[in-house]
Amino acid sequence: MIAKILAKGAAADIVGYVMREFHDKEQFTDDTWRVIDSDGILGNDYRRIVDSFDIGASLNKRISKPIGHIAVSFDRADLPRLTDEFMVQLAKEYMECMGIRDTQYLIVRHLETGSPHFHIVYNRVNLHGKAIDESNNFDKSRDATKAIKLKYGLTFSPKKKLYEDAIAEMKPKIQAAMYRCKSWDEFRRRLSPAGITVEFYNDRDTGKPQGIRFSDGEFTFNGSKIDRAFSYRRLDKFFAKNAGIRETQPQQSAPISVATKVKESPVTNVVENVIETGCQAIGGLFQVGPGYDPEEQSFINRMKKKPKKKKADHCNGRFILTSQETRRED
Incomplete structure (x- = not known):
């Protein structure tokens, strides 16, 4: 089983080819091909089939080549097994693997050559007006044909x-x-x-x-x-x-040394300096210098105190020293 993805185009051209509309009628007679399955198609003659595809394609006019075309052929050794019904089954499984679903299709079997094969003609615009996903079509086709051959024991x-x-x-x-x-x-x-x-x-x-x-x-x-x-x-x-x-890249980047000095942020330096200065100032209040004398410092502190004021008691002629702690008469 070999699938060949052919050129996309208009319904009139592709349907005309698979239905031998443009071939020599004396050579390609009605017994050299036949439609073995279809869906979403009104009628069996060439003109109605083309009209059906055109109507479906009108749901999405942005697709300029709306009709897809795939030929699937088989080894001659498989010919005795290849009834029309079996070919239809294989075609549907292949289309499912390819993501060709919810759309119009036509399957035509050709009999004029010694190699059994059929053609799938499908609308690339599905019934909802959306485009069929055809990404990676060649890879999907290769995987699909291989899986089907293994499943049904078809000849490699x-x-x-x-x-x-x-x-x-x-x-x-x-x-x-x-x-x-x-x-x-x-x-x-x-x-x-x-x-x-x-x-x-x-x-x-x-x-x-x-x-x-x-x-x-x-x-x-x-x-x-x-x-x-x-x-x-x-x-x-x-x-x-x-x-x-x-x-744009250098040939060899210089190794990064772990001892490299890291450039400090200016904001970080300011904050650190303020903290350091403040700590030094506060520490200076409690630091005892080398020339410090406790008795001398106590004397200096006493001299800085303001003298107590005396006031006369004219009532009894005595002077009284005002103090919060003691009161003594002269």
């Missing part, structure tokens, strides 16, 4: 198995080579020991590099086929970003 083509194994082996090697890489030359040098070569293909009009391929000598893959991050455009931006970061 020997060539396909080698193909998938080669991708699985090359991907971590490419990721490792990308680490802190800042140029294409450096990238190539890192991949060379891993047995992987890098090739570019150019745009026909400009002659500038447009894409990239990786090869292990037996298989060659487009970068985006291995991983979306391995496209030429994304890798080029990745290397340019790394180069810019490395250029």
